[in-house]
Every structure is written in C-alpha cells, then in structure tokens.
Amino acid sequence: MRIQNGVYWYKEKGLLDANTYVIKNEITVLIDPGLENYLGLRLEEMQEDGISAKDIDLIVITHLHPDHCDATAALKEVSGAKVALHPSQLEYLDTMAEDALRFLGVEAKTKKFDVDFVFDERLSLGNTELKILHTPGHSPGSICFYASDKKILICGDLVFDKSVGRTDLPFGNKEELKSSINTVSALDTELLLPGHGAIIEGRSDVKRNYELVKTFLTTFF
Numbered sequence: 001m002r003i004q005n006g007v008y009w010y011k012e013k014g015l016l017d018a019n020t021y022v023i024k025n026e027i028t029v030l031i032d033p034g035l036e037n038y039l040g041l042r043l044e045e046m047q048e049d050g051i052s053a054k055d056i057d058l059i060v061i062t063h064l065h066p067d068h069c070d071a072t073a074a075l076k077e078v079s080g081a082k083v084a085l086h087p088s089q090l091e092y093l094d095t096m097a098e099d100a101l102r103f104l105g106v107e108a109k110t111k112k113f114d115v116d117f118v119f120d121e122r123l124s125l126g127n128t129e130l131k132i133l134h135t136p137g138h139s140p141g142s143i144c145f146y147a148s149d150k151k152i153l154i155c156g157d158l159v160f161d162k163s164v165g166r167t168d169l170p171f172g173n174k175e176e177l178k179s180s181i182n183t184v185s186a187l188d189t190e191l192l193l194p195g196h197g198a199i200i201e202g203r204s205d206v207k208r209n210y211e212l213v214k215t216f217l218t219t220f221f
C-alpha cells in the first residue's frame with residue numbers, strides 16, 4: 001500500500017510477522033522482510049503496487065528478531081537484492097533470532113543469510129538519504145531509519161502507536177529503550193512507521209504519541 005510518493009507499507013500478516021516498508025528510489029530498499037510464511041503474500045501485495053521482487057536492490061532490517069528478519073534469506077534469493085546490516089547487528093547475527101524464538105517457546109529456525117555490506121551512519125538511495133540511528137533497548141542491534149527530506153522515521157520495535165517495545169526478550173534493556181526514545185522523539189517526524197500495528201501520520205499526532213509513551217515510561221518502567 002502506497003502511503004507517500006515512493007514509500008510503501010505492507011501490514012503484518014499475523015503472529016510473528018512484522019510491518020514491511022519499501023522506499024522506491026534510484027536504489028529501492030525493503031525494510032524488514034517479515035516472516036517467511038507470508039513472503040508470497042507480501043510479494044503479491046507489492047506487485048499490486050507495481051513493485052516486483054527484482055526491483056528490490058537492498059534489504060535492511062530494523063533488528064534481528066525473527067518476526068522482522070525471518071524471510072531475509074528467501075527474499076534475497078528471489079530478488080537478487082543485497083543484504084546490508086548495521087555494525088551493532090553483526091555481533092548477534094547468528095544467535096539473535098534463535099534466542100528470541102527459544103525465549104518465546106517457538107520451535108522454528110530462521111534461515112541464515114549472507115551479509116553483503118555494512119553501513120553505519122547513513123545509507124544513500126539516490127535522491128533520498130536514510131540517516132541511521134542506533135537505538136538499543138528492545139534489542140542491542142535495534143536501529144531506526146530517518147529520511148529527513150520526507151520527515152519519515154522507520155522505528156522497528158522501539159515505539160508503537162500508544163506503546164513501546166518490550167524489553168524482556170534476551171538482551172533487552174529498559175534504560176536504553178528510554179534513552180533511545182528520547183533520541184528519536186527529538187527528530188522532526190511527520191510519519192512514524194513502526195514494526196507492528198498502525199502507522200502514525202502528522203507531526204502533531206507523532207508528537208502526542210511520544211508524550212503519551214514517555215508518560216507511560218516514567219509511570220510503569
């Protein structure tokens with residue numbers, strides 16, 4: 001589903017799946033491939049928007065939980081896209097998805113995938129540049145993608161509509177989550193695109209949501 005010129009949202013399909021976002025530019029990037037079971041469905045939805053698997057040049061991941069990265073190996077194979085990770089994600093590449101699944105008591109395995117390159121502070125897509133923010137708390141390798149020209153923040157499981165990411169999964173950290181939310185809430189954001197649930201549109205609604213989750217954090221965390 002197109003949400004803005006060149007920006008697409010594919011809603012999570014069910015349990016252990018996540019929202020997928022595509023930014024079409026000179027380089028077309030797909031953020032969070034989701035659960036492999038739903039990859040076929042997701043590719044069909046993308047096709048309806050005129051995006052085929054082969055159009056994807058790059059796959060990146062907000063963090064290495066299986067609901068976000070399970071389909072990476074399969075999508076890489078059908079699309080021929082490159083996979084790029086942040087340095088903070090490399091350390092946990094081989095264990096993070098399995099640790100999370102074991103913690104949740106799920107008998108499954110996320111297929112391993114090869115990483116083609118590593119990016120750090122920014123990722124250029126052509127006309128649009130994504131600024132990368134390392135935002136640990138929900139997981140140590142959690143990152144956000146910020147397109148300053150579009151005022152869009154893709155925030156993974158850091159913050160949601162009226163809620164925040166859980167910190168009870170392996171390597172989660174409440175203090176880090178708080179500090180990461182403080183960091184991203186300072187950005188001028190008109191479109192907040194989280195890993196689960198609804199997207200938040202409009203600067204004032206995004207701002208209101210940060211105020212709400214910060215109250216929640218100081219009260220319950």
Ligand SMILES: [Zn+2]
Nearest residue numbers: 063065138157
């Ligand atoms: Zn997660």
Ligand SMILES: [Zn+2]
Nearest residue numbers: 018067157195
């Ligand atoms: Zn998630």
